[in-house]
Amino acid sequence: MQATTSKVRSDASPLAGKRPKHAREELRGRIYIYFCVLLMIVTIFSIVYFIASRGLAPFFSGDVGIGDMLLGQTWRPEGAPAAFGAFPFLFGSFATSLLAAIISAPLGFCASIFMTEIMPKFGRTALQPAIELLAGIPSVVYGFVGLSVVVPFLRNNFPGQGIGILAGAIVLSIMILPTITTIATDSLRSLPHGLKEGSYALGATRWQTISRIVLPTTLPSLLTGVVLGIARAFGEALAVQMVIGNAPVIPHSLFESATTLTSVITLEMGNTTSGSLHNNALWSLALMLLIMTFLFVFVVRMLERRTKR
Amino acid sequence: MSPRTVDRIATGVICAVAALIMAVLVSLLGFLLFRGVRHIDFHFLTSVPQTIKAGGGIGPQLFNSLFLLVLTMIITIPLGIGAGIYMSEYAKPNRLTGFIRLVVEVLSSFPSIVVGLFGLLVIVNTFGLGYSLLSGALALTVFNLPMMVRLTEQSLRSVPREQKEAGLALGMSQWKTIRSVMLPVALPSIVTGTILAAGRVFGEAAALLFTAGMSSPRLDFTDWNPLHPASPLNPMRPAETLAVHIWKINSEGLAPDAPQIAAGASAVLVIMVLLFNLGARWFGRVLYRKLTAGK
Amino acid sequence: MNEQAFYTKDLSVYYGEKQAVKKISMDFPDRQVVALIGPSGCGKSTFLRSLNRMNDLIAGCRIEGEVWIGGQNICDPATDVVSLRQKIGMVWQRPNPFHKSIYENIAFGPRYHGIRGRKELDRIVEDCLRKTALWDEVKDRLDQSGLALSGGQQQRLCIARSLAVKPRILLMDEPASALDPVSTAKIEELIGELKKEYSIVIVTHNMQQAARISDRTAFFFLGDLVEYDDTQKMFTNPSRKSTDDYLSGRFG
Numbered sequence: 079m080q081a082t083t084s085k086v087r088s089d090a091s092p093l094a095g096k097r098p099k100h101a102r103e104e105l106r107g108r109i110y111i112y113f114c115v116l117l118m119i120v121t122i123f124s125i126v127y128f129i130a131s132r133g134l135a136p137f138f139s140g141d142v143g144i145g146d147m148l149l150g151q152t153w154r155p156e157g158a159p160a161a162f163g164a165f166p167f168l169f170g171s172f173a174t175s176l177l178a179a180i181i182s183a184p185l186g187f188c189a190s191i192f193m194t195e196i197m198p199k200f201g202r203t204a205l206q207p208a209i210e211l212l213a214g215i216p217s218v219v220y221g222f223v224g225l226s227v228v229v230p231f232l233r234n235n236f237p238g239q240g241i242g243i244l245a246g247a248i249v250l251s252i253m254i255l256p257t258i259t260t261i262a263t264d265s266l267r268s269l270p271h272g273l274k275e276g277s278y279a280l281g282a283t284r285w286q287t288i289s290r291i292v293l294p295t296t297l298p299s300l301l302t303g304v305v306l307g308i309a310r311a312f313g314e315a316l317a318v319q320m321v322i323g324n325a326p327v328i329p330h331s332l333f334e335s336a337t338t339l340t341s342v343i344t345l346e347m348g349n350t351t352s353g354s355l356h357n358n359a360l361w362s363l364a365l366m367l368l369i370m371t372f373l374f375v376f377v378v379r380m381l382e383r384r385t386k387r
Numbered sequence: 388m389s390p391r392t393v394d395r396i397a398t399g400v401i402c403a404v405a406a407l408i409m410a411v412l413v414s415l416l417g418f419l420l421f422r423g424v425r426h427i428d429f430h431f432l433t434s435v436p437q438t439i440k441a442g443g444g445i446g447p448q449l450f451n452s453l454f455l456l457v458l459t460m461i462i463t464i465p466l467g468i469g470a471g472i473y474m475s476e477y478a479k480p481n482r483l484t485g486f487i488r489l490v491v492e493v494l495s496s497f498p499s500i501v502v503g504l505f506g507l508l509v510i511v512n513t514f515g516l517g518y519s520l521l522s523g524a525l526a527l528t529v530f531n532l533p534m535m536v537r538l539t540e541q542s543l544r545s546v547p548r549e550q551k552e553a554g555l556a557l558g559m560s561q562w563k564t565i566r567s568v569m570l571p572v573a574l575p576s577i578v579t580g581t582i583l584a585a586g587r588v589f590g591e592a593a594a595l596l597f598t599a600g601m602s603s604p605r606l607d608f609t610d611w612n613p614l615h616p617a618s619p620l621n622p623m624r625p626a627e628t629l630a631v632h633i634w635k636i637n638s639e640g641l642a643p644d645a646p647q648i649a650a651g652a653s654a655v656l657v658i659m660v661l662l663f664n665l666g667a668r669w670f671g672r673v674l675y676r677k678l679t680a681g682k
Numbered sequence: 683m684n685e686q687a688f689y690t691k692d693l694s695v696y697y698g699e700k701q702a703v704k705k706i707s708m709d710f711p712d713r714q715v716v717a718l719i720g721p722s723g724c725g726k727s728t729f730l731r732s733l734n735r736m737n738d739l740i741a742g743c744r745i746e747g748e749v750w751i752g753g754q755n756i757c758d759p760a761t762d763v764v765s766l767r768q769k770i771g772m773v774w775q776r777p778n779p780f781h782k783s784i785y786e787n788i789a790f791g792p793r794y795h796g797i798r799g800r801k802e803l804d805r806i807v808e809d810c811l812r813k814t815a816l817w818d819e820v821k822d823r824l825d826q827s828g829l830a831l832s833g834g835q836q837q838r839l840c841i842a843r844s845l846a847v848k849p850r851i852l853l854m855d856e857p858a859s860a861l862d863p864v865s866t867a868k869i870e871e872l873i874g875e876l877k878k879e880y881s882i883v884i885v886t887h888n889m890q891q892a893a894r895i896s897d898r899t900a901f902f903f904l905g906d907l908v909e910y911d912d913t914q915k916m917f918t919n920p921s922r923k924s925t926d927d928y929l930s931g932r933f934g
Contacts, residue, residue, distance in 0.1 A: 216590025313498020
């Protein structure tokens with residue numbers, strides 16, 4: 079029997095003789111994927127570092143105070159004396175994105191309730207692909223539609239030129255609708271089955287079940303979708319820039335020309351020389367966008383933590 | 388009001404909203420296609436744009452968009468798959484992995500204009516690549532990479548565990564198992580997702596304004612040597628893409644037929660996105676069938 | 683004891699705090715079929731999967747004790763697990779052919795281990811398919827996807843695949859439980875053939891199956907090895923009462 083064992087072993091040995099090969103291959107593979115991950119980490123740190131170093135320059139050089147920039151209402155970069163009040167931009171960004179969310183969130187919730195509770199089949203085959211398609215349409219196309227449909231419509235029906243906060247918010251609300259709807263639909267679908275049936279069994283109507291059971295349970299997820307939508311709207315550049323009018327002032331109504339952080343950067347970055355105070359001030363605006371991004375990610379994480387609980 | 392009445396009203400409102408959304412989408416697409424398709428013909432798709440005269444086309448822009456997409460995907464796909472493999476197969480549940488997950492999340496939430504600005508600062512100026520296709524492709528890589536990573540991670544996670552174990556049980560290294568056993572299984576969903584991501588890249592403009600530039604040199608479509616400055620294939624030349632072109636003619640177009648050109652170009656862009664969408668679904672199905680069934 | 687192909691000594695497996703396998707010492711005779719039986723959750727699958735360190739993949743799983751195979755303790759952290767697994771074939775409950783052609787499913791392993799010649803690979807493929815009685819059924823469509831086969835054929839393809847890298851031991855985790863009776867009979871017949879060349883450890887839910895195909899049977903209960911004996915003796919005259927209760931269907 080000893081002979082048998084050794085025969086079996088020698089059978090295996092020509093194959094087993096290649097021992098280091100798999101280890102070398104594994105090492106090469108790991109080096110490659112570690113490189114990919116490292117590159118991502120380096121990218122994010124360099125984004126933060128480079129934008130922060132340029133964006134903080136106006137404050138360190140003492141040319142502009144942080145308070146003056148955040149609260150100042152006059153943006154006159156080439157004037158004498160120059161003024162770098164970015165409050166109108168912040169106001170414009172917040173106003174358009176919040177308004178967009180106010181328009182879009184109820185629509186998105188209704189759409190997702192429709193797709194999960196009322197007509198799941200039609201929702202899955204028609205409404206859902208349609209909404210996914212909305213997500214794929216490029217933002218410049220939304221801007222173009224805004225310019226050729228939304229703005230003329232507002233001009234004809236309301237005071238003013240049609241351009242302004244409301245035009246921007248309407249365009250953005252269509253753009254963020256897919257984000258809000260998709261996340262809401264996912265969370266409604268993942269609801270435990272027994273929860274709803276229990277409510278129906280007690281004789282509650284569909285709307286009672288939705289409003290008292292379904293919506294409260296899924297609230298954190300619904301809010302996550304809304305925050306992600308606001309984040310997307312806040313960072314959107316071209317579609318808003320095309321319809322908002324680009325006047326660096328705080329508007330008195332929804333139908334007056336205004337502007338946002340992204341619009342100012344888009345329009346002015348190309349016309350300033352690198353290193354000038356004006357240019358650096360634009361980087362400060364970019365830094366604000368960056369900080370807002372971190373803030374949004376933070377809020378989303380908080381909400382997700384509540385969802386899991 | 389009785390609960391039953393409230394229920395009826397609520398149901399009616401919800402259905403009305405769903406109908407409204409469908410109507411908005413249909414009229415949006417209808418508007419874009421109806422307004423735009425009239426202006427699309429062979430001449431429009433192939434000729435160069437005119438600044439002050441009517442009758443300009445979008446030929447170079449269309450080419451630039453496609454070429455830029457190819458360049459971006461060549462850079463993004465290997466990097467994204469690599470990092471996705473790490474996230475799905477090698478990452479241990481510890482703080483480092485949590486941190487990398489945060490990095491991917493933040494990277495994917497950066498507004499595209501911020502990515503474009505980073506490209507301007509680092510790729511265009513610091514690396515000295517200038518306004519060029521390559522700068523644009525690198526910026527789009529930053530924009531697209533997180534999507535690719537998530538896609539790869541999810542696709543690999545959905546591969547049955549037995550597939551992985553079967554590879555390992557044959558005495559293969561983990562890397563070989565992932566590459567030759569798991570990736571082929573995950574491929575259909577990776578391909579589908581990649582085509583959808585390509586649609587997004589194709590329509591992106593904000594990240595390109597300050598990286599690929601807003602102008603295109605006069606191209607010589609008979610010169611295919613990538614090293615010549617007028618060659619369409621030269622990756623170091625500035626390139627205005629279709630999406631950027633639409634933005635530019637809407638904000639500063641001087642040609643008398645600028646609205647028509649914008650409409651035509653938007654229609655082309657939307658048709659391309661539709662094609663990417665349908666293509667992704669179709670290709671995913673075909674690939675799935677080919678890999679699972681017989682011939 | 684000189685016949686034994688391998689043995690375990692005080693092998694324990696933990697999932698986090700929970701001990702799933704409790705200090706099991708077993709020896710596995712060369713070229714025999716050992717069946718592991720017991721109710722669900724008794725630790726038999728976990729035990730099987732620690733014989734080729736497949737439990738390493740499961741987060742939070744920890745192994746204590748020793749598994750000796752060919753003079754080597756494979757639980758030693760210094761063990762080259764990748765090379766070890768080549769010597770131990772494995773078959774799962776659900777057939778899991780690679781998403782490749784029938785030919786590739788089998789040639790993939792040997793090619794990886796350095797066999798490049800087309801003729802040599804052809805020979806291995808035919809040989810393995812003949813051993814699993816699949817050759818006549820598939821020889822005309824070797825380039826078709828392995829997933830195009832029926833469930834029973836897929837399972838035999840998976841067995842053929844594991845034979846192609848020349849293991850000494852075959853671990854089978856309920857290999858027939860997802861198959862119809864005809865396919866099950868074929869697999870059982872196949873196991874009878876294979877034990878002429880390989881030591882086989884098989885986990886099964888089906889006590890009749892264990893009685894039909896195994897030489898020795900081990901009864902697991904709540905992570906303990908209750909009884910381990912010749913199959914014949916075990917099924918006719920078990921020495922423990924709980925074994926008798928389980929075999930006669932009083933629980934489990």
